[in-house]
Amino acid sequence: MTANDMTSNETAKHAAGPTGTGPTIDQETLLQNETDPLTHTPVHLMELEGVGKHYGNIIALTEVTMAVDMGRVTCVLGDNGAGKSTLIKIIAGLHQHDEGTFKIMGQERKLTSPREALDSGIAAVYQDLAVVGLMPIWRNFFLGSEITTGRGPFRRLDVKAMKEITKNELADMGIDLRDVEQPIGQLSGGERQCVAIARAVHFGAKALILDEPTAALGVKQSGVVLRYILQARDRGLGVIFITHNPHHAFPVGDRFLLLKRGKSIGYYDKKDITLDELTAQMAGGAELAELAHELEALGSHGDLAQELEAEVAETAGQLPH
Amino acid sequence: MTTLLKPPPALDERVGKRGMVSNLLGRPEIGALVGAIVLFIFFSIVAPVFLQANSFATVLYGSSTIGIMAVGVALLMIGGEFDLSAGVAVISSALTASLFSWYFSVNVWVGVGLALVVSLAIGFVNGWILMKTKLPSFIVTLATFLMLTGLNLALTRLIGGSVATPSIATMDGFASAQAVFANDFTIAGVDLKSPVFIWIILVAITSWLLLRTRVGNWIFAVGGDENAARAVGVPVKWTKIGLFMGVGFCGWVLGMHNLFAFDAVQSGEGIGNEFLYIIAAVIGGCLLTGGYGSAIGGAIGAFIFGMANKGIVYAQWNPDWFKFFLGLMLLLATIVNLIVKRRADSK
Numbered sequence: 001m002t003a004n005d006m007t008s009n010e011t012a013k014h015a016a017g018p019t020g021t022g023p024t025i026d027q028e029t030l031l032q033n034e035t036d037p038l039t040h041t042p043v044h045l046m047e048l049e050g051v052g053k054h055y056g057n058i059i060a061l062t063e064v065t066m067a068v069d070m071g072r073v074t075c076v077l078g079d080n081g082a083g084k085s086t087l088i089k090i091i092a093g094l095h096q097h098d099e100g101t102f103k104i105m106g107q108e109r110k111l112t113s114p115r116e117a118l119d120s121g122i123a124a125v126y127q128d129l130a131v132v133g134l135m136p137i138w139r140n141f142f143l144g145s146e147i148t149t150g151r152g153p154f155r156r157l158d159v160k161a162m163k164e165i166t167k168n169e170l171a172d173m174g175i176d177l178r179d180v181e182q183p184i185g186q187l188s189g190g191e192r193q194c195v196a197i198a199r200a201v202h203f204g205a206k207a208l209i210l211d212e213p214t215a216a217l218g219v220k221q222s223g224v225v226l227r228y229i230l231q232a233r234d235r236g237l238g239v240i241f242i243t244h245n246p247h248h249a250f251p252v253g254d255r256f257l258l259l260k261r262g263k264s265i266g267y268y269d270k271k272d273i274t275l276d277e278l279t280a281q282m283a284g285g286a287e288l289a290e291l292a293h294e295l296e297a298l299g300s301h302g303d304l305a306q307e308l309e310a311e312v313a314e315t316a317g318q319l320p321h
Numbered sequence: 322m323t324t325l326l327k328p329p330p331a332l333d334e335r336v337g338k339r340g341m342v343s344n345l346l347g348r349p350e351i352g353a354l355v356g357a358i359v360l361f362i363f364f365s366i367v368a369p370v371f372l373q374a375n376s377f378a379t380v381l382y383g384s385s386t387i388g389i390m391a392v393g394v395a396l397l398m399i400g401g402e403f404d405l406s407a408g409v410a411v412i413s414s415a416l417t418a419s420l421f422s423w424y425f426s427v428n429v430w431v432g433v434g435l436a437l438v439v440s441l442a443i444g445f446v447n448g449w450i451l452m453k454t455k456l457p458s459f460i461v462t463l464a465t466f467l468m469l470t471g472l473n474l475a476l477t478r479l480i481g482g483s484v485a486t487p488s489i490a491t492m493d494g495f496a497s498a499q500a501v502f503a504n505d506f507t508i509a510g511v512d513l514k515s516p517v518f519i520w521i522i523l524v525a526i527t528s529w530l531l532l533r534t535r536v537g538n539w540i541f542a543v544g545g546d547e548n549a550a551r552a553v554g555v556p557v558k559w560t561k562i563g564l565f566m567g568v569g570f571c572g573w574v575l576g577m578h579n580l581f582a583f584d585a586v587q588s589g590e591g592i593g594n595e596f597l598y599i600i601a602a603v604i605g606g607c608l609l610t611g612g613y614g615s616a617i618g619g620a621i622g623a624f625i626f627g628m629a630n631k632g633i634v635y636a637q638w639n640p641d642w643f644k645f646f647l648g649l650m651l652l653l654a655t656i657v658n659l660i661v662k663r664r665a666d667s668k
Contacts, residue, residue: 115554130552132545134612135538143542144554146535156533 043106045238052099060086068238075249078259092124093117121206125196133185138166173198190221207238246278349606350618352658364632384627385520391601393571395619400564401544401611402458406466408594414440414576415586419486428494444569448562477588490584503581527616545612604654
């Protein structure tokens with residue numbers, strides 16, 4: 001069984017199911033039709049176990065274990081250089097892991113190209129969004145997967161259908177765009193992000209990888225994008241949300257993988273962790289305290305230093321170590 | 322939380338009615354069109370002979386010899402690349418057909434066929450080196466330009482013994498090939514040459530290709546953002562190689578015309594013409610950075626070139642002024658393009 005066979009009735013069933021932010025989705029119900037072809041036991045949509053990757057003598061990633069399920073959001077948190085990019089490159093088929101196992105629908109896989117990942121239902125929305133700024137929204141939406149009509153040398157684009165579908169798909173995602181003929185470069189960062197997500201959803205993505213979708217956005221725009229992540233989840237997609245901001249990750253995530261210097265420093269279910277713990281884990285309590293002292297010494301950022309100190313005090317007792 | 326966002330209203334109040342005029346102004350070729358009309362009126366006034374049907378046919382012919390190449394070059398530029406070897410590649414194609422047929426004494430159609438293969442191969446090699454090395458196309462095609470220039474001269478002298486190819490006028494198939502590539506049609510008393518028709522057909526086909534096919538979508542995408550195009554599964558490498566081969570095909574068509582309009586080819590010709598093709602495409606609204614432009618724009622650019630070229634003769638001015646005129650046209654047309662585009666986009 002290939003990942004192409006992922007049944008779409010889950011999607012439909014789940015879309016009608018409970019839609020709260022909390023872990024109200026019952027794993028058994030969710031996965032009852034997804035069985036391993038050999039053992040007939042429920043499997044994860046994607047499962048990484050002890051995955052590692054090195055470039056020459058540089059170890060970029062080691063011992064990473066995580067799972068992604070339909071209708072769930074798995075957040076990958078980490079600072080710059082933590083190995084987040086390497087991880088998504090492995091999942092999106094740009095690089096291949098050389099340690100551990102990577103299973104899709106219970107089947108061990110090694111993706112050799114982004115095309116293979118796409119065919120397996122894994123779509124990545126990168127920071128640069130892979131949109132061509134000068135081209136109209138509808139052309140961008142269908143780029144690489146255009147709908148055509150006619151035969152042989154008269155095979156041509158079905159412009160009307162594509163515009164129609166673009167408009168409807170965006171409306172379904174709750175994206176309210178003015179005119180699909182507009183060059184996509186004229187949209188705001190958040191809107192472009194949403195078009196990219198809607199595109200991935202339309203083309204049958206079962207798993208959506210979002211690479212720092214909120215990094216370049218303002219507060220309000222970030223909120224909009226977080227809502228679209230929930231929309232995608234509620235449509236039954238397995239979402240991998242990569243971010244360095246625990247405040248963005250916590251409200252939408254069901255599972256959290258924390259990376260630091262290429263290593264996993266924690267993998268939690270939502271019920272086992274609080275936002276404060278997550279924040280403390282991310283920053284590392286000691287480092288945060290040190291930073292607060294440094295800032296205080298500089299004297300020019302009194303407010304910020306106080307804030308940090310307050311945070312250190314608050315989270316010190318919650319650190320697991 | 323069941324509905325996260327309200328569905329959008331059926332009619333969006335933010336979509337203002339965009340008038341026909343401003344829609345037209347948003348087209349890439351508008352600057353060129355305005356320039357062409359101005360130039361046409363100008364020459365009609367200073368040289369009344371310009372308006373006669375036969376002079377107009379001559380202008381069209383002059384335009385077509387640039388325009389056929391401008392079609393391929395415009396597409397290539399929309400795809401984000403340059404081809405500096407386009408000018409000499411035309412002559413290489415003509416030389417191949419002529420020398421091969423003459424040396425082996427075969428039907429000229431064999432040479433014509435071989436020339437097509439060679440032209441497409443030159444395009445393929447340009448594109449393939451570009452995609453393999455990731456060097457800028459400016460460097461890659463500058464290198465092929467120089468190599469082809471040398472090959473044209475050296476091989477012609479080596480095989481034919483002179484700087485020009487020997488005449489092939491009496492060989493088998495010459496008459497039928499001439500009938501295709503360099504024929505004169507008299508329609509309602511006006512002499513029209515076959516390149517004019519080939520040009521118009523090429524422009525029509527490529528316009529359709531560009532705006533209404535998947536390949537057209539890919540051409541805009543690879544020129545606009547190569548990495549984005551690759552990420553969504555566009556075959557970037559083959560699109561670009563195909564574009565270079567398209568320029569090769571246009572070079573073959575024009576090369577065959579050059580050969581059969583006379584019966585011999587000068588091996589040193591073609592140098593510098595690549596800029597005329599690029600100029601035509603740029604006047605026609607193609608962005609130098611790629612991702613924007615049109616095939617019709619390139620055609621209008623070539624037409625402007627044809628009008629300026631012949632108009633100066635009809636106005637009985639010294640042709641020395643032509644290059645100055647061309648430079649001025651290039652500057653004005655691109656400035657108009659820029660202003661018009663900004664204004665149309667801000668509406």
